[in-house]
Amino acid sequence: MIHFRALTIGILLTLGSVAAHAQGANVAFGAIKADPTLPVEVTSDTLDVNQADGSAEFKGNVLVSQGEMRLSAQRVLVIYRQERSGIERLEATGDVVLVSGPDAAQAQRADYTIDSGIIVMTGDVLLTQGQNALTSSKMTVNLISGTAQMVGRVKTILNPENK
Numbered sequence: 026m027i028h029f030r031a032l033t034i035g036i037l038l039t040l041g042s043v044a045a046h047a048q049g050a051n052v053a054f055g056a057i058k059a060d061p062t063l064p065v066e067v068t069s070d071t072l073d074v075n076q077a078d079g080s081a082e083f084k085g086n087v088l089v090s091q092g093e094m095r096l097s098a099q100r101v102l103v104i105y106r107q108e109r110s111g112i113e114r115l116e117a118t119g120d121v122v123l124v125s126g127p128d129a130a131q132a133q134r135a136d137y138t139i140d141s142g143i144i145v146m147t148g149d150v151l152l153t154q155g156q157n158a159l160t161s162s163k164m165t166v167n168l169i170s171g172t173a174q175m176v177g178r179v180k181t182i183l184n185p186e187n188k
Contacts, residue, residue: 060091060092060168061168061169063091065090065091065112065139066091067103068087068088069085069086069088071083072084079105079106079107080102080103081103082100082101082102082103083101083103084099084100085099086099087100087101087117089137093125093126094124094125095123095124096115096117096121096124096135097120097122098118098119098122098135099120100118101118102116103115112139113139113140114136114138115135115136115139116137121133121134121135123135123144123166125171127154127155128154129152129153130146130150130151130152130153130164130166131151132146132150133148133149134147134148142167142168142169143166143167145163145166146165146166147162148162157181157182157183158181159175159179159180159181160179160181161179161180163175163176163177
């Protein structure tokens with residue numbers, strides 16, 4: 026009886042894993058939803074400002090904070106709106122880590138559009154949620170709804186029991 030149950034669970038996990046490989050996966054992201062209207066705080070080792078194109082480039086140990094959300098990278102380019110009334114988007118590259126609540130994601134790049142609260146992470150994306158982990162080539166995070174969609178060869182290992 027126990028062997029049959031283990032076999033059934035194994036088959037279900039395999040089918041679930043195959044489904045995750047074949048198509049995108051939608052997951053909850055972060056117990057704390059970020060508010061894109063909150064101020065954005067950026068710290069780094071250096072800052073270069075380009076008045077001509079309305080951008081600011083932060084380099085070296087960059088940490089971006091907005092409410093409870095944290096994003097770190099080696100380089101973050103801040104692009105201001107054309108009328109320079111606020112930040113339009115952030116482009117983070119190099120060892121990018123996004124933390125929201127108990128969840129964390131790593132990637133090579135992250136593009137954050139402030140007004141929509143959307144972060145698109147690309148390049149070897151790794152999402153960890155407790156003991157569970159998912160990988161893909163692209164993840165789109167909606168900070169307002171607290172959800173994420175992973176696409177591009179999604180892979181996960183599902184643990185049937187919490188130990």
